[in-house]
Amino acid sequence: MRNPSGVLRAWLNDRPLVPDTALAVALAGVAVLLLRAVPPREGTQEGLVAALTVAWCLSLVLRRRAPFSMLLTTCLAGIALATLGVGGLPLWPAVLLLVYTVAAHRGLALSLCALVWSLVCHFVTTVPGGTLGDWGVHLPVTVLTVTMWLTGRSVRLRRAYLEELRDRARRTERAREADTRAARAEERSRIARELHDVVAHHVSVMTVQASAARRVLATNPEGAREALSAIEEMGRTAMAEMRNIVGVLRTDASPAERNPQPGVAEIPALVDQMREAGLRAQLWVEGTPGTLPPGVDLAAYRLVQEALTNSLRHAGPTARAWVTVRHEHGQLAVEVEDDGRGLDGDAAPGEGSGHGLVGIRERVALYGGILRIGPRPEGGFEVNARFPLKDV
Incomplete structure (x- = not known):
């Protein structure tokens, strides 16, 4: 009321x-x-x-x-x-x-x-x-006049002070709205990177599997059937991940924010996927795994996912890849190497230098890490990242 x-x-x-x-x-x-x-x-x-x-x-x-x-x-x-x-x-x-x-x-x-x-x-x-x-007449009039003048001045100053407070509140509200818009834009950019990683990885694996199925369809129907089953399973996995990620864009209270994100613990399963897709990949885990910050945990997984996907697409059919995850004191080191042709071996012009590698750089920089991406001296390509763990 x-x-x-x-x-x-x-x-x-x-x-x-x-x-x-x-x-x-x-x-x-x-x-x-x-x-x-x-x-x-x-x-x-x-x-x-x-x-x-x-x-x-x-x-x-x-x-x-x-x-x-x-x-x-x-x-x-x-x-x-x-x-x-x-x-x-x-x-x-x-x-x-x-x-x-x-x-x-x-x-x-x-x-x-x-x-x-x-x-x-x-x-x-x-x-x-x-x-x-006669000051008996002048003094009361003077005092009363000055009092009215002071009262008016105090009202004006108070009005100006209140207007300044209202203006400051409006500026604060505009700044809060701008921060909210920036946060939303940053979140949508993060979602776009996640979507790119998911799509690039799964589509690349599905393409390789489809190519293998086509080659052995006439001579090895059972192998072709296994490849098609792998494509089907990979497609379902990709669709499930994409639904979880894109759900954030449709509602502020999406279950995607509550679903567990992949991390370092899921890297062995990722390496197995790449082996099934035809990449001869090996994994070494050194040190004692500890509790990682969620952002670093997800960034390390996406880095390995993107690097192995690039190896599968560009390193060549006979290439090998090595993934090394080292849990060191105060930092997490992640290395992905291959002995293939590198990104420029059979890539189209401009391919391999797009959002994937940019996303890796952004993720590592976001957590204050050090990243090296480039050809190995002995041939092939490497992605080497070190994440500082301040809370460890």
């Missing part, structure tokens, strides 16, 4: 003429009472003076549009009343309100001019009545 006072305040802020009109009517009533307390001298038309005073007070409805100009003319009207023997007292409440308005809605220099002008005009209005040297 909303606060009634807050609703009323918001309604009045949207319609400033309503409170200004009520205030102008109240000041006109006060001015009439002061005119009765201090009647003009003989010969002055009281009705005309009262009508002009009330009309001037009612014009304060527009005080927010030109407060300084209205203050100048109101003070001059007070001086004119003083020459008629009334003094500036009937219009002085209006002057105080205008001093407050200028201080609350205009800059410091203009508000200081308004304060000085109102005090000077007050002293001038006391000349016809002979009270110029």
Whole structure:
């Protein structure tokens, strides 16, 4: 339930003429009472003076549009009343309100001019009545005028402070939205790399298996049947992984984020897959396996997957590959080597230098690792990465 006072305040802020009109009517009533307390001298038309005073007070409805100009003319009207023997007292409440308005809605220099002008005009209005040297009259008026000016300045400063807070909150919200968009873009980029790794690996294996099945279809139907079964199984695995990864793009609470990602422990199964696809691959695991950070664990697996896939595609049918995983103190070393033709052996122009190797570089750099990719001195190709383990 909303606060009634807050609703009323918001309604009045949207319609400033309503409170200004009520205030102008109240000041006109006060001015009439002061005119009765201090009647003009003989010969002055009281009705005309009262009508002009009330009309001037009612014009304060527009005080927010030109407060300084209205203050100048109101003070001059007070001086004119003083020459008629009334003094500036009937219009002085209006002057105080205008001093407050200028201080609350205009800059410091203009508000200081308004304060000085109102005090000077007050002293001038006391000349016809002979009270110029009466500080019993000047001191209360001066204190009250300065108080209204200080109140207006404090309101202006508070309003500026609140506006700065609101602006800062808006900037913070925009920055938070920008960070959220950047995080989403980074996550989608990660998903794209994962998708590339999955597709490249499985499609390459399926292509090799299909080629082998075609070659032995006439002479070795049983071997062709096994190759086709391997293709079927590989296709199902690829589709399952792709569904898990692409699911992140469809919902914020995808089960893919909760499914376990492959890691170093799954590298032996990966090497077996590559052997079935026709790559003579061997695996060595050195050191005592420990608990790896999830990101490093996944990055090491994807690195081996991409490197073996490139070996299968480009090293040649007689090539051998070696995978070495070393669990050292403070770091994880992963090496994948082959003795084949390398990426340029039978690759088309530009092939082998695309998103796969770029993804490997990004993964290793993300975790502060060191990566070497290139030909071996004795022939073939190697991918050598070292991941620092700060928490080990």
